[in-house]
Amino acid sequence: MSDLGDFADHDRGDDADTAESDADTADDFERPDLDDTGSDDGLGALAVSEGLRIHEDGQETALKAYVTASNRSSVRLGSYLVAPYPGGEKLFCKITGLEYVQAFQSDDATEIHARRAMRSESVDEQDYKFLAELEPVAVLYRDREGRSPSGNRTQSDNGDDLKRRMADRVPKPETVVREADDATEIKTGLKIPEDGVFLGHLSVGGEKVRTAAEPPTIDYRVKDDYEAGDPLVFRHTLVAGGTGSGKTHSAKNVLRQYLHEDRRYPVDTGGAERRMAVVQFDPQDEYAQMHDDNPEADAGDERRWETQGLAHGGHDDTVAFVPKVGSASYAADHHDAERVEFTIPFSMVRSNPWLVASSGLNDNQYGALHLLLDRFFGQYGQGGTYEEFCSFLDDPALKEELDESGRVHEATYEAVLRRVHGMPSGLFDQDARPITELVEDRQFVRPGRLSVVPTYHISDSRAAETVVLAVSSLLVDQKLSNDPRYETIKETPLVVGMDEAHNFLADADSVQANKVVGKFTEAAKQGRKERLGLFLITQDPQDIADPVFKQVNTTVVLNLGDEDAINAVNIPSSLQSKVPYMEKGQMVVYSPDNSEPVEIQGLPTCLTRHGRD
Secondary structure (H helix, E strand, C coil), X not given: CCCCCCCCHHHHHHHHHHHHHHHHHHHHCCCCCCCCCCCCCCCEEEECCCCCECCCCHHXXXXXXXXXXXXXXXXXXXXXXXXXXXXXXXXXXXXXXXXXXXXCCCCCCCHXXXXXXXXXXXXXXXXXXXXXXXXXXXXXXXXXXXXXXXXXXXXXXXXXXXXXXXXXXXXXXXXXXXECCCHHHHHHHHCCCCCCEEEEEEEECCEECCCCCCCCCCXXXXXXXXXXXXXXXXXXXXXXXXXXXXXXXXXHHHHHHHCCCCCCEECCCCCCEECCEEEEEECCCXXXXXXXXXXXXXXXXXXXHHHCCCCCCCCCCEEEEEECCCCCCCCCCCCCCEEEEEEECHHHHHCCHHHHCCCCCCHHHHHHHHHHHHHHHXXXXXXXXXXXXXXXXXXXXXXXXXXXXXXXXXXXXXHHHHHHHCCCCCCECCCCEEHHHHHHCCCCCCCCCEEEEECCCCCCHHHHHHHHXXXXXXXXXXXXXXXXXXXXXXXXXXXXXXXXXXXXXXCCCCHHHXXXXXXXXXXHHHHHHHCEEEEEEECCHHHECHHHHCCCXXXXXXXXXXXXXXXXXXXXXXXXXXXXXXXXXXXXXXXXXXXXCEEEECCCCCCCCCCCC
């Protein structure tokens, strides 16, 4: 057998001769002389050889640019380009495909071409055409009529308002395309607001988009004032990411901005404005660290944050409200926030009967529970305790009475009894201040305060879940009430943050799940009017009930490895494919009322303390 490196005449045949002939033709091709004394402006030019077309049906659009040899190594999928029209308008577009095609009529799939490539140190780029397939995003133009700018417009230096419209013009053939490097053009093209709550910096493939300005990065912000439209915080946010993706780090940075001392929201028609209050449910005991400065932040970090107008450093008004459950003790040395213990008073069950059912109830059983609670509180008053309710249910005379009257069947009564007795011990009426008193005293919800509810110390997952649902339901009920008992909740702009939200807002067939999902769905629908924002954090977005999920306007997706989770977040397919490959801190933002779907890079250093020593 001959060595692969040898050429045997009988293996070459006509194909090899043809290939050599074509290669010689390519080598002898007389390229036009180019003037190398000047400098090229741009990446290349629009090519018309395969058609140049803008179409209402995006599938019919044909827009490709020839990229010159010297620029090819710097071009990436997702990069933003601009191509000028005659008259000053520009087409803002995005690279969606890259390909090499042959420049000459030759077949390079031969032994001769392969061996030449293997023996050469480099490929002559000019032997091939390099084409970038473009997706038109918008046409950029100047508004010279003096109309007032909207929240998605940006003001140029000469006073003309830069605006965008759908791509409705086809550029001229051989129009020079260049990489978009003007922050105003990029923000306008992508409909990114100039002002708002900072999420990160615009990026492509994990690399920040650079401009010719200073600073060279482009900040991505979410609308947060009524002049630019409703603050999107009150139209709800979902942060989804797997373990180690940086979702808690990112969530802390965002929440810190909503607690900025200069950020205010109108709360009534009289013009009164108040700071945001944040209540964060924390199953991993991480958010109370927001009280402290980040020891890993240096002077350079702080200068950059100040330049961008970011709230940073520990938030002094951070309090850890620790639920007291049985003998569980809370000991945390990783933050210096104040700690206040509280308990869930059994009286809260009166308005939310599902809190005292340890497992699923059907409609008939739930109705019986409601009747029994009404009768109990009618007899014992608001001070009635869980232990007293259990004794109340243990009365055989009561069971017999209700059965004989036909109001509650004996089997139904027994089912309710078992579920009430099955509640985790030490959940209600413990030796601590009731959460209702802390609300009434304006301690738990207060403008500018971050109230963290850690549940990491509670070993019983059912008890932890009940605590979270009891407190969050109290907040939601008061926000939605036309006759609230606690005005402090009603009159304060409020973000309810829920980490591991899939554990609390899952879709299920039980009465309890339906009640919870229904409550939070209604809260989400009324959030804009009531100044209530849900901030949901999860690694399993597919488990969040669909009625709640549909109310979320802003979805922030970090690295997710599970296909079902990626499909559940409902982002464009072009971005879905990037999600499993994103590094820590890389994010995709899908917020239709804020911008085009984009990729951003979060801050590498947390604005507050993060992580345990």
